[in-house]
Every structure is written in structure tokens, then in C-alpha cells.
Amino acid sequence: MDLDLKGRRALVCGSSQGMGLAIAKELSDMGANVTLFARNEESLKKALDQLSPGDHDYLVADFDDLEAVKNAIDVGLSKAPYQILINNSGGPAPGPLADASLSDFEIAMNRHLHVSHILVQKLLEGMKDAGYGRIVNIISTSVKVPIAGLGVSNTVRGAMASWAKTLANELGGFGITVNNILPGFINTARIESLVAGKSKKLGKSEIEVEKEMKNTIPAGRFGEPEEIAAYAGLLSSNSGAYINGTSLRIDGGRTGSI
Numbered sequence: 001m002d003l004d005l006k007g008r009r010a011l012v013c014g015s016s017q018g019m020g021l022a023i024a025k026e027l028s029d030m031g032a033n034v035t036l037f038a039r040n041e042e043s044l045k046k047a048l049d050q051l052s053p054g055d056h057d058y059l060v061a062d063f064d065d066l067e068a069v070k071n072a073i074d075v076g077l078s079k080a081p082y083q084i085l086i087n088n089s090g091g092p093a094p095g096p097l098a099d100a101s102l103s104d105f106e107i108a109m110n111r112h113l114h115v116s117h118i119l120v121q122k123l124l125e126g127m128k129d130a131g132y133g134r135i136v137n138i139i140s141t142s143v144k145v146p147i148a149g150l151g152v153s154n155t156v157r158g159a160m161a162s163w164a165k166t167l168a169n170e171l172g173g174f175g176i177t178v179n180n181i182l183p184g185f186i187n188t189a190r191i192e193s194l195v196a197g198k199s200k201k202l203g204k205s206e207i208e209v210e211k212e213m214k215n216t217i218p219a220g221r222f223g224e225p226e227e228i229a230a231y232a233g234l235l236s237s238n239s240g241a242y243i244n245g246t247s248l249r250i251d252g253g254r255t256g257s258i
Contacts, residue, residue, distance in 0.1 A: 002239045009084070026226070046202070063110070073119060083130050091153045092150075100151055112159075132176075145256055164178050167180075170233070175241075186227075188225060
């Protein structure tokens with residue numbers, strides 16, 4: 001396989017920790033020059049030190065502030081265009097859909113769909129000029145089967161998937177692919193938060209809750225961020241050129257659909 005990304009520049013969102021950081025590491029290992037993008041500068045500095053040698057940098061912005069996102073990416077683009085975009089942001093707070101306020105939807109849509117759309121529009125010209133673009137969205141298996149207790153997340157993730165499929169159809173002729181990775185239960189701060197929340201709600205220990213969650217997974221375990229990163233690397237590479245408009249589940253077999 002051709003997994004060489006030397007000469008490519010990648011923007012990785014939510015890359016100060018978890019899956020985003022794992023993907024940034026993977027792309028740097030493949031030779032890409034990586035821009036980390038998140039809101040905590042101290043965490044970004046630490047993350048930058050974990051990348052393989054290259055011309056890496058970072059941008060700082062809170063994804064709740066769309067103007068700050070626009071300003072930050074303009075700074076990044078002033079250096080050079082990007083050919084790879086990894087859209088990734090922390091999930092909305094859990095809770096029943098019927099209890100969600102309109103502001104819950106607005107916040108989630110800003111962090112996910114709106115920020116992703118802004119970034120695509122900003123990076124698109126450079127991708128078209130290069131005849132090479134890879135847009136990878138880290139979403140959720142709830143795109144296939146809604147997850148109980150994650151009402152707002154299910155709704156917004158579904159919107160992201162439809163947005164991505166539409167973009168894939170529009171941009172495929174320019175050598176640009178748009179794909180989604182749908183992680184299942186992955187060992188990140190997000191899963192720790194969900195386990196803690198269920199523990200409190202159900203009156204069970206976190207160990208019990210975690211065991212019950214793992215019992216729903218045929219693989220019998222949570223995934224690791226590096227397992228997500230490996231496929232983000234493939235989709236970003238030359239070998240991923242004919243993969244377009246897909247939603248790839250990486251969930252240990254948990255999702256109850258084909």
C-alpha cells in the first residue's frame with residue numbers, strides 16, 4: 001500500500017488528546033506535516049512534542065466561537081495549504097432527546113457541523129489546486145443505530161453523515177474524498193465520562209458499568225485510539241483514493257446492523 005504522506009499537510013481537529021492526538025501521531029509517522037487544532041494551548045504544546053519529526057505546528061481556538069475558528073485557520077493557511085482535514089470534536093452531553101433544549105442543539109451543531117463546514121470551505125481551494133484532498137470526519141456508530149441516552153449526539157451525528165455524503169458526491173471529481181469513521185466505545189476521556197455518568201444514574205460501580213458495556217461488544221473490550229488512527233491514516237493516503245462517501249464502523253462488532 002502507498003501510505004507515504006511526505007509533502008502533505010494535515011489539519012487535525014481536537015488533537016490535544018484522545019483519538020485526535022492518536023490520528024495526528026499516525027499522520028506524522030506517515031510523513032505528513034501536521035497542524036494540531038484545539039482550544040487548550042498548554043495541551044497542544046505537549047501534544048506537539050509527541051509527533052514524529054516534521055514541520056508541525058498548532059492553532060488555538062474554542063470551537064464554540066466560530067469567528068475564532070475562522071481567524072485561526074486563516075493563520076494556518078498563511079503558511080501553506082492543507083490537503084488533509086480531520087474533523088473531530090468532543091461529543092455533546094448525554095441525556096434524553098425529549099429533555100434537550102434548543103440551545104443544546106445549537107451548541108452541538110456549532111461544534112460539529114458548522115465548524116467542519118467552515119474548515120472545508122477554507123481548505124477547499126488548496127485541495128482543488130493540488131488535485132488531492134482527504135476529508136475524514138470522526139463521528140459515531142449512532143449514525144447507523146441511535147445510542148440510548150445520547151439524544152442530541154445522535155441527531156447531530158446523523159446530520160454530519162448526510163453532510164459528508166453530499167460533499168463526497170460534489171467533490172469526488174476533484175480528487176477529493178470525504179469519509180466518516182464511526183468509532184464505537186474507545187478508551188478516551190469521553191468513554192470515562194459516559195461510564196461515570198451511567199454509574200451515578202444507575203447506582204452501580206464504574207467497574208460494573210464498564211463490564212456491562214464491554215459485554216455488548218463481541219470483541220469483549222473497548223477499542224484503542226490508535227485503532228481509529230490507523231484507518232484515518234489509510235483514508236488520508238494515496239491508497240484511500242477510491243474510498244469515498246463511506247461510513248466505516250470501528251466498534252468491535254457492537255453495532256446491531258449490517
